[in-house]
Amino acid sequence: MSRFAQYYAKYKHDAGCYDWEQRQQHFGALFEKDESIEFYMGEDDARKVYKHRVYHLGSAPGITVMRFANDIDIPVERDFEPAMAKDEPSCFVIIDNRDNLRTVAIQKRKKAFSNTRQVAKILSVVIDQQLFKEHCYGFEILPDYYPVDLFKVWERQQAHTQSLRFGVPEMDRDEILRKVAELKSKGRDYFDDSIMGPILDVLQAQKMAKYKGHYTVMPEHKKTALYIDKDSVFMRNLLTLAEAIDEPVELVTTDGGTFRCFIDNDEDNTDKIVCHEFNDSLLELLFKPKKKDGSKVEPEDRLKAEEEVQELMNSMKHEVDDAEEEQAA
Template identity: 75%
Template sequence: MSKFAQYYCKYKYAAGCYDWQLRQQHLDALFENNESIEFCLGEDSDRKVYKHKVYHLSIAPSITVMRFANNIDIPVERDFEPAMAKDEPSCFVIIDNRNNMRTVAIQKRRKAFSDTHKVAKILSQVIDKRLFLDHCYGFEILPDYYPADLFTIWELQQAHTQQMRFGTPEMEKEDILAKVEALKAKKRDYFDDSIMGQILDVCYAQKKAKYKGHYTVMPEDRKAALYVDKNSVFMRNMLTFAEAVDEPVELITTDGITFRCFIDNDGDNTDKIVSHEFDENHLEILFKSRKKDGSKVEPEDRLKAEEAVLGLMNSMKHEVEAIDEEQAA
């Protein structure tokens, strides 16, 4: 499994631009094939080219999957002398350019790029330059951040909140307990660790049995709203647990909207990009003729992989009504 950071693209209106209403078609044209655009930065000896390959989903042609490579010099030793070797590690980028969609998913793969911001910057600069030269308007790719403060969102949405989901941790149990102990000194008005041991026992029993899941909290009466609650022992422990494991809490409203939030905006929580886990093997299948076991990739294998990609993009979609975007220009 890999993590994919959630970004979105934004068209920047410029006075006197033409064919503004065709902006999504213009973006599609840049990814029509591998040669439609070249990703490079710098000039002359400083010029660096980032190779890429594109694949368009047959079930949604305006969703482009791209393998995006970074040329890296690696120091090696040849015949007992220092030398340099070339490596081209890549990451996957998925651009959802369906009608009114603005979503971009970038794989977190440190072997290729130290962070997803670097990939977004390269894409933004090159596409922006090309669209401005050809059509006189700009373009940028921006990150989608988690709402920083769960309680702010919860209070705003409390009349409509139906349930909350708490993610299972990747941290070791001892590390979580140490974090809980450190949180005690912050004197949160919701801090409680009285049943933390039992919560973690269940969590790690689930993990040991190879079950993946969430803790879901909702009112006993399904028609009732889940109001802000810092009083019950259970909820106080769950909120403390969420802060200790440093994972977002999902707040789900009655109309199905999901807000992924951190408990508060202390420390590093102000700079966390929304991310999703996804099996990159689905993406590998789109670019290869053979599976890892050597067997041939059949049409039904690609269709299954495409359906998985479509499901990912539907779960993280950033939608903008064209008329709203034009009025904001």
């Protein structure tokens, strides 16, 4: 599984632009073929080209899956002497260019790029230059952020909150306890570490047993809303843990809606891009003739992969009304 950061495309209207209503077709044309556009950064001797390949979903032609590569020099040893070798790791980028949709998903893969913002910047700069040159309007790719304050969202959804889901920490126990201790000085009205040890023991046992998932909290009675609770020892410890591990809490409403929120709006928490987990091996099937086990990739394999990709993009849909976008541009 890989994590995909959620971004969205924004068209920038200009006084001298023309064919503004055709902007999605213009954008789509840049990805018709691998060679339809060249991605690069820098000029002259400093110019670096980033190779890419594209695959258009047959079941949803407006969705394009792109393999985006980065040439990296890695140190090796040849004949007992230090040398450099070329590596070309890649990440996946998925672009949803269906009518009125602006979603871009970028795979988090540090082996290829240090962060997803780097990929977004490369794409934005080149696409912006191309669209402005040909059609006189601009373009940029921007991140979608998690709502940062759990309590504000919880208050708005007070009568409809069904449950809270807390992430299972990846940090080791000592680091978590150190961060918990640091939080004590902040004087949060929900701070409590009185049962932190037992909670971490349970979560560690879950991790050791290779059980994946969230720690879900629900009210005792199904028809009762989960009201804001800063009084119970149990909830206070969970909220303290969530802030310490710096992971979003999922608030689930009675109608199935999900809000992913950080505990508060500290400055450190204002740059959190929404992420989704997805099986990147499905994307590999779209570009390779064989699976990892050596068997041939059949049409039904690709169709299944396409269905999963479409489901992913539907879950992170960034929809914009044309008139609304033109007024805001």
